[in-house]
Amino acid sequence: MNKRDSISMSVIRRLPRYYRFLGDLKKNGITRISSRELSARMGLTASQIRQDLNCFGDFGQQGYGYMVEQLHEEIGKILGVDLKRKTIMIGAGNLGRAVAAHMSFNTKGFELIGIFDKNPLVIGKAVNGIIIHDSCELEEFCNKEKPIAAILCIPREATKDIAESLISYGIKAFWNFSHYDLAISHPEVTVENVHLSDSLMTLSYRIGR
């Protein structure tokens, strides 16, 4: 078995964070860093960092530390940030528009090529240069452009039906802001959920403890 196939989700979830921190170090002209220094900056233990990075190859040298640029580039490759996977967004309400305007998809492995909504007030407008199309054009658009990922910024009630359609149009991966648990009904697709309300309730729990 490839070493990378057995990596736990908790290690994988830390990778983007390493990528961000190393990107900052690089930007600040730092070329080399010890796991001890990195641990102080990231709030992880040095041994945790060594263990995590060891899952992906030999990046560090005992007593010498990590080469910032090389490690940043390597983690970027592992994450697939240079890929430009064709992506569509469904839902151009407040949240959809904020995500479309706020995120730089092309440095995260994706290319946003179309936004869809059924609200006539937003159809034809653009967010970040991306046109908002009428949802009824979705099938035709997918047949022609063949996107593989979809961002769902729609109410929960609407998600099941739209997701079924999108899967039949060839979508393989979802970035899901709706509160519908897609991964359970469709184990064949890759789903990354964003539950902002779970994050807020976690803060609620932690306050005062």
Add this chain to the structure above:
Amino acid sequence: MNKRDSISMSVIRRLPRYYRFLGDLKKNGITRISSRELSARMGLTASQIRQDLNCFGDFGQQGYGYMVEQLHEEIGKILGVDLKRKTIMIGAGNLGRAVAAHMSFNTKGFELIGIFDKNPLVIGKAVNGIIIHDSCELEEFCNKEKPIAAILCIPREATKDIAESLISYGIKAFWNFSHYDLAISHPEVTVENVHLSDSLMTLSYRIGR
């Protein structure tokens, strides 16, 4: 030591999810559920569910299952969702406005009482009935209203200085959408980070694996 003090963050992070699922069951008129049924719906193992819920008290009965309403209410209390902690938002750009319009704070333990921005184009407008104030009024507002939590929807460069000010004005908890790692420079406050780009990069990693 109180049993609850030693609960791991990974259990805590699952609590809001239980709360959501149980809320749905309740809404659908389901009064009782076995850990096996709950596990099928949530995509967790039954033994995981029993272990998690056991951290907080004896909610289930062997061979009988969980009382949905009671368990929902109990988890809500643990999460503190009924508390109305006075909360302010800093930054009324796309993201801030989307979060203010989209989230129901009052069912998650918080009450949004003011939004602040330095952009004259948005000052004086309202989102969801909450007025956007000029950032220069922040200190006065905090002295008067005594908010304890702040939502940061500002660019990373601005975060350090504003966070320092907010802490000096009495803010104890941050819901942080900026990419500045607040928790490391201020271990005395509670910080819950939302890193949308980390989530997107995790999706990038998982596609095709």
